Amino acid sequence: MSMEYIRRTYGVPAKVGGRVNWRGGRHPVAGTITGSTGAYLMIRLxxxxxxxxxxxxxxxxxxxxxxANV
Structure with missing residues (x-):
C-alpha cells in the first residue's frame, strides 16, 4: 500500500518528511514520517x-x- 492509499483511506495529510506528534504516551513526542509499510506509517520519533x-x-x-508569506 502507498502513502496515497493512506491519505485517501484515513483522510490524513501524511507525506514522507511530514512532521507529527505521537500522543500515545504520557507526553507527546515529535517525529518524522519516513515512509509506509502496508497501511501503517513508518515514523522516526x-x-x-x-x-x-x-x-x-x-x-x-x-x-x-x-x-508561506504572500
Whole structure:
C-alpha cells in the first residue's frame, strides 16, 4: 500500500518528511514520517535511530507546515 492509499483511506495529510506528534504516551513526542509499510506509517520519533510502524489515525497529530508569506 502507498502513502496515497493512506491519505485517501484515513483522510490524513501524511507525506514522507511530514512532521507529527505521537500522543500515545504520557507526553507527546515529535517525529518524522519516513515512509509506509502496508497501511501503517513508518515514523522516526525524535531522538530515536530507527523508524517504527504507527497507525495513521491512532494517537497521531499531524503538524501542518507554516503558511508561506504572500
Amino acid at each position: 525524535d531522538g530515536q535511530h530507527h523508524a517504527m510502524p504507527y497507525h495513521p489515525d491512532w494517537f497521531i497529530e499531524y503538524i501542518e507546515a507554516e503558511p
